Amino acid sequence: GAGVSQSPRYKVAKRGQDVALRCDPISGHVSLFWYQQALGQGPEFLTYFQNEAQLDKSGLPSDRFFAERPEGSVSTLKIQRTQQEDSAVYLCASSLGYGMNTEAFFGQGTRLTVV
Amino acid sequence: GDSVTQMEGPVTLSEEAFLTINCTYTATGYPSLFWYVQYPGEGLQLLLKATKADDKGSNKGFEATYRKETTSFHLEKGSVQVSDSAVYFCALSDSGAGSYQLTFGKGTKLSVIP
Numbered sequence: 001g002a003g004v005s006q007s008p009r010y011k012v013a014k015r016g017q018d019v020a021l022r023c024d025p026i027s028g029h030v031s032l033f034w035y036q037q038a039l040g041q042g043p044e045f046l047t048y049f050q051n052e053a054q055l056d057k058s059g060l061p062s063d064r065f066f067a068e069r070p071e072g073s074v075s076t077l078k079i080q081r082t083q084q085e086d087s088a089v090y091l092c093a094s095s096l097g098y099g100m101n102t103e104a105f106f107g108q109g110t111r112l113t114v115v
Numbered sequence: 116g117d118s119v120t121q122m123e124g125p126v127t128l129s130e131e132a133f134l135t136i137n138c139t140y141t142a143t144g145y146p147s148l149f150w151y152v153q154y155p156g157e158g159l160q161l162l163l164k165a166t167k168a169d170d171k172g173s174n175k176g177f178e179a180t181y182r183k184e185t186t187s188f189h190l191e192k193g194s195v196q197v198s199d200s201a202v203y204f205c206a207l208s209d210s211g212a213g214s215y216q217l218t219f220g221k222g223t224k225l226s227v228i229p
Contacts, residue, residue, distance in 0.1 A: 042204055042219030056215045099215050100147065100208040106159040
């Protein structure tokens with residue numbers, strides 16, 4: 001596709017449920033980023049992949065959060081045993097080069113609501 | 116740690132008015148500075164950036180100058196249009212902390228009325 005695609009766009013989960021959020025980056029993009037955006041706040045960094053290698057996961061808020069990019073393209077962010085504080089928009093971005101050396105293109109995000 | 120502070124919104128302006136959105140930052144290294152824009156129903160888009168002191172980023176009539184002495188990167192536009200209505204985010208990428216992540220401000224919602 002032409003841009004970064006995220007699915008689902010909206011997800012409602014019951015507290016304690018596991019969820020998986022998908023990101024399809026722009027084809028050929030080396031770098032992939034995940035961000036969490038709470039209501040009324042700016043996005044906050046979660047994790048960074050360079051191809052299939054997860055080089056930085058310092059922003060993951062707890063061990064309930066797990067991300068993977070096994071073949072260096074599609075990425076999945078998994079949240080286990082969801083809590084109400086996990087409610088947020090989860091943004092994925094990709095870039096052609098390494099780190100922030102080239103422009104990052106963002107998807108529209110997945111809005112997660114935990115009830 | 117790194118942080119970005121931008122003026123709180125919402126900001127409402129009449130068409131053709133002058134726009135300033137203030138942004139200041141703290142960083143441990145020598146950061147690159149960015150403005151991102153989010154139009155209704157769309158993803159974040161890079162509006163402009165500057166990578167070193169005194170650089171001016173510009174795009175679509177918007178400008179911002181990297182001021183190291185005041186640690187600021189204020190966004191300006193001389194004459195706003197209704198189509199500029201969006202949420203604007205100031206952000207930095209700090210070379211000292213590894214250039215893998217952007218640190219964002221909270222965003223400023225701009226509404227332009229005809």
